[in-house]
Every structure is written in structure tokens, then in C-alpha cells.
Amino acid sequence: MIELKDVSKKFGTVQALDGINLVIPRGKIVGLFGPNGAGKSTSLKMIAGLNRPDSGEVRIDDKLPGQRRDIIAFLPEIDYLYSWWTIKDAAAFIRAFYPDWEEDKYRELLKFLNLQEDMKISKISKGQRAKAKLILTISRQAPYLLMDEPLSGIDILTREEIINTLIRDYRAGEQTIVISTHEINDVESLVDEVIFIDNGQVKLEGNADELRAQKGLSLAEIMKEAFRNAQ
Amino acid sequence: MEFRNSEPIYQQIIDNFKKQIIRGELCQGDKIPSQREFAEKIRVNPNTVQRAYREMENMKMVETVRGQGTFLIAGAQMQAEIKKDMAGGVLNYFITEMKSLGYSRTEMLDLLSRHLDSEEGEK
Numbered sequence: 001m002i003e004l005k006d007v008s009k010k011f012g013t014v015q016a017l018d019g020i021n022l023v024i025p026r027g028k029i030v031g032l033f034g035p036n037g038a039g040k041s042t043s044l045k046m047i048a049g050l051n052r053p054d055s056g057e058v059r060i061d062d063k064l065p066g067q068r069r070d071i072i073a074f075l076p077e078i079d080y081l082y083s084w085w086t087i088k089d090a091a092a093f094i095r096a097f098y099p100d101w102e103e104d105k106y107r108e109l110l111k112f113l114n115l116q117e118d119m120k121i122s123k124i125s126k127g128q129r130a131k132a133k134l135i136l137t138i139s140r141q142a143p144y145l146l147m148d149e150p151l152s153g154i155d156i157l158t159r160e161e162i163i164n165t166l167i168r169d170y171r172a173g174e175q176t177i178v179i180s181t182h183e184i185n186d187v188e189s190l191v192d193e194v195i196f197i198d199n200g201q202v203k204l205e206g207n208a209d210e211l212r213a214q215k216g217l218s219l220a221e222i223m224k225e226a227f228r229n230a231q
Numbered sequence: 232m233e234f235r236n237s238e239p240i241y242q243q244i245i246d247n248f249k250k251q252i253i254r255g256e257l258c259q260g261d262k263i264p265s266q267r268e269f270a271e272k273i274r275v276n277p278n279t280v281q282r283a284y285r286e287m288e289n290m291k292m293v294e295t296v297r298g299q300g301t302f303l304i305a306g307a308q309m310q311a312e313i314k315k316d317m318a319g320g321v322l323n324y325f326i327t328e329m330k331s332l333g334y335s336r337t338e339m340l341d342l343l344s345r346h347l348d349s350e351e352g353e354k
Contacts, residue, residue: 027278028278029276029278163274164271164274167270167271167274167275167276167277168271170276170277172266172267172270172277172278172281173278173281185236188234188236188240189234189236189240189273189274189275189276189279190274190275190276191276192276192278192279208240209239209240209241209242209279209282210239212236212237212238212239212240213238213239213242216237216238217237218236218237219236220236221237
């Protein structure tokens, strides 16, 4: 279980998180939705142990994020792969860090997503880079998978490939995936829990199907409604 | 399978199986796909598929036999009940909408039978 308790974080004069409270149970695929600057990336990085709260607590299975890097796989939004690397180089880098790396799965995913190991990062398309980042993240057997905007700026076919891969590889009931995205329409049938955040606070959360049943609206429409009410 | 994003997806999965039962495409004893296969095929979160299967088990529509798979156990009687049930849902929707358009009982029946007549005439 991931918990954020009354967490605040300021960058300069910008209040990125403003006393946010979050509970993410194990075994769910959670959509983290919100406009630009809502605090999505800051939350994910904090869970991954890449930044610290000014106040409040973050716990992963009752431990501090820094002590739990072994059970968290993080896919950052930025392009962190060196341009002179091949996919093979990138895999070797991650493999050296994490004992839960699964070589068989890595090879199988390369094939499934039509990538070759000797492809150079600088030579491949944006969509292929997104797929490479995905492979590098999910080739680890981590129980927590955090993905920051894995679909943004990519063509629709690649977005579908990424979603298919996630569904295909998901270990139901045991694995937790938190995915932040603007492309709510793409992930309507992927997520089972949703968290809408804005201005560093949670505006609405719940089970995706329960919210649809209550409101008779899609998640995209529910989010629009939540933000209209918040303003 | 196309989903309406404004309705619970697990419910749409169940309704889809119910329709297959009503149309006779699925019969008692037939094996349905495993949860994993089905989730991949329809591109839906495996947890959502699991919920749909669990509900169908609770309804005694299907039964999961360990190591063998999930089988349809609904018989003729259940098929008839499901059919009646789903038709009732459609009718309720129809009546509510017609009432909101100001139709009375007689007007509704009249319009419906005329509509059916003209549809049959086209065939």
C-alpha cells in the first residue's frame, strides 16, 4: 500500500502539493488524472523516492520510499536514455541496478513491440523510445509500477500497443500500477481506480466502474465535471 | 467488443455474455475464455474481468473448475429468465423515455404497433 499523509511540497513559490492525502492499495491499476501543474509528477516522484516532502509523510508498505526502491519501478516522463546508447546498453544499465530484472521477459517484450536490441536511442522514433522506456520499466518484476505520462505525445497506434502490453503483462491482484496521463479516453478500460488531483490536492477518487454507475458519465467527463466544480 | 465509457465496464461484460446465452451462441457446458485471455482480447483491465467473472459465478451463470477453466452452467430456465430480464430493462427504458416525451399508454401502444407493422411491411 502506498500512503501520502498530509504531504506538502513547494518549489520556489509554487505549491506543488498542498496537504495531499492519498491511499493506493495493492493490486490495482490506478489512473492519476489532472491538468498540467496539478501535482501528478511531484506525487509520483515522491513515491519513487526522488524528492522529499516539506511536511507530511510518505509510506510504501509502511516504509520510507528511499528504503523501497527495490520494489518500485518508475517510468519518468523525461527522456532519460542517453542518445548514444543502444537499447542493449540501456538494458545493461538497469539490469546492473536491479536484481529483479527478468531477461526472458525483456527479450519477449522486444519481440512483441518490434524493437531490436542494437537500435540506437538517437536513431529511433519518439514512439519507439516510449516503447523502449516501457520495456525497461516492466522487465523488472517490481510489485509497484509508477508511470509518468507514458502516453503523451505519441501516436494513437503506439498508445494502443503500450496499453495492450500493460494489460497483457499485468499480474492481476498482486501488482500495483499508477499511471498519470492526460489521455483519459485511452485508459478508460485500463484503470480500475481513479484519482483526480488539482492544485496539489485530491478532488475526487474512487473505483472507475462505481463512479460510472453513480454518474452515468465516462471518466473523461467525470474529470471535467470535477474540475469545473473545483474552480 | 465496444464499450460505452459512461457505463460500468464489468456490467457490460456480463451483459455481453447474457446476450450470447439468449441468442444460443453459448450453451450449457461450453467453456468461456480464461480471464487472462479475455482481458487481452477485449483490452480491459484484468481486475475488471475478474469482477465480471466473480459476479457471474455468484449468479450461477458460470462455474470455474480449478485447472480446467470456466464453464457456462446456465440452463434453459436461466436462459429464459435472463431473456425476460433483459427485455424488461429495454422496456423500462423505452417507457421512461416515451413518458418524458408525453406519450400516454394508448399512444405508446398505437405507435409501437404501427411501427412494427411498417417494419414488417419492408421485409
